Amino acid sequence: MKAIVQDTYGSADVLKLRDIDKPAIGDHDVLLRVRAAGVNPADWAIVGGLPYIARPLYGMGRPKNPVRGTDVAGEVEAVGAGVTRFRPGDEVFGWCGQLGGAFAEYASVAENALVLKPTRLTFVQAAAVPMAGTVGLLAVRDHGQVQAGQKVLVNGASGGIGTFAVQIAKSLGAHVTGVTSTKNVDLLRSIGADEVVDYTKVDFTRTGLRYDFILDNVANRSLSDLRRALTPKGMLVPNGGGFDHRWVASGGRLIKAKLSFAFVSQTVRTFIAKSKQENLLVLRELIEAGKVTPVIDRTYPLSETPQAIAYVGQGHARGKVVVTVINGATA
Ligand SMILES: NC(=O)c1ccc[n+]([C@@H]2O[C@H](COP(=O)([O-])OP(=O)(O)OC[C@H]3O[C@@H](n4cnc5c(N)ncnc54)[C@H](OP(=O)(O)O)[C@@H]3O)[C@@H](O)[C@H]2O)c1
Numbered sequence: 001m002k003a004i005v006q007d008t009y010g011s012a013d014v015l016k017l018r019d020i021d022k023p024a025i026g027d028h029d030v031l032l033r034v035r036a037a038g039v040n041p042a043d044w045a046i047v048g049g050l051p052y053i054a055r056p057l058y059g060m061g062r063p064k065n066p067v068r069g070t071d072v073a074g075e076v077e078a079v080g081a082g083v084t085r086f087r088p089g090d091e092v093f094g095w096c097g098q099l100g101g102a103f104a105e106y107a108s109v110a111e112n113a114l115v116l117k118p119t120r121l122t123f124v125q126a127a128a129v130p131m132a133g134t135v136g137l138l139a140v141r142d143h144g145q146v147q148a149g150q151k152v153l154v155n156g157a158s159g160g161i162g163t164f165a166v167q168i169a170k171s172l173g174a175h176v177t178g179v180t181s182t183k184n185v186d187l188l189r190s191i192g193a194d195e196v197v198d199y200t201k202v203d204f205t206r207t208g209l210r211y212d213f214i215l216d217n218v219a220n221r222s223l224s225d226l227r228r229a230l231t232p233k234g235m236l237v238p239n240g241g242g243f244d245h246r247w248v249a250s251g252g253r254l255i256k257a258k259l260s261f262a263f264v265s266q267t268v269r270t271f272i273a274k275s276k277q278e279n280l281l282v283l284r285e286l287i288e289a290g291k292v293t294p295v296i297d298r299t300y301p302l303s304e305t306p307q308a309i310a311y312v313g314q315g316h317a318r319g320k321v322v323v324t325v326i327n328g329a330t331a
Contacts, residue, residue: 007066009047009062058099069096154166227264298322
């Protein structure tokens with residue numbers, strides 16, 4: 001099969017289109033004929049072997065799995081002996097596992113990391129959901145426990161996670177403010193944001209307005225500035241930025257956040273999203289109910305995965321970037 005592989009860490013140029021063996025599947029795995037694979041900032045980071053602290057997981061000198069890509073949508077080609085929920089021909093989406101494997105014609109995926117694709121979504125839209133949708137859901141629903149009427153602010157609202165978080169917070173009845181640049185103001189309004197702050201004109205930490213919950217996908221404001229924008233019992237989820245710190249990425253900021261919130265009435269919650277079928281099921285329900293629709297920035301054919309990853313690595317995606325795989329005929 002054709003796959004995008006990396007033999008070494010580096011910029012997106014280390015990724016090459018090559019013929020490799022189809023992945024083997026275990027008893028509880030599904031072999032997917034990949035139709036689309038979502039791109040995340042994590043793909044860009046792992047291509048570069050960042051942060052260094054994660055290399056024991058991904059591979060010290062070179063990646064253990066040469067194929068990147070966690071978010072996948074496709075058709076079930078074959079199932080392991082112990083698989084009970086899926087059969088060949090099912091259209092599904094989910095997570096390929098932490099070590100990747102989605103930027104290829106076929107992928108092996110654990111049965112419990114997949115759900116049936118909502119019929120109203122294309123494969124491209126479905127492949128946009130797993131990681132960004134899960135992070136948005138965990139941040140807003142589980143950690144933020146956002147309630148109807150609460151004031152929510154999403155910094156980095158027009159990106160992959162932000163576009164899900166805005167819609168999920170709206171589905172919970174929150175009053176949502178999205179922070180983005182001028183070119184994405186209309187996009188945020190179109191997905192339901194009540195207020196939009198253009199960061200090229202206004203610093204949301206200096207308006208005097210206070211929020212019950214802030215999801216920060218950017219890390220471009222100091223922790224004390226973010227605290228000033230929270231209500232006295234408000235909560236911050238600092239969720240991003242930081243790959244310029246090559247050893248620990250955002251780890252240092254997260255530790256600082258825990259310390260700076262330790263003795264105040266406001267709270268901070270941090271988490272690393274993992275694949276969980278029950279979260280994908282909730283996202284599917286939200287999608288089927290028309291409350292959440294993935295926002296697609298652009299698609300790239302499998303052969304142009306390096307360009308897709310380099311684009312996401314610039315940090316200005318408008319919703320999600322997705323790689324398309326055309327059944328055996330890679331463009
Ligand atoms: N906790 C976890 O488990 C977890 C999982 C996945 C990802 N993450 C992290 O979450 C972060 C966001 O991921 P993502 O997939 O949403 O990234 P993304 O798709 O690349 O989106 C980044 C967004 O940030 C916006 N942005 C850039 N500079 C900004 C600024 N100064 N002020 C406000 N917005 C700004 C961009 O909007 P403009 O184009 O308008 O600038 C863009 O829409 C990343 O750092 C990622 O590593 C965490």
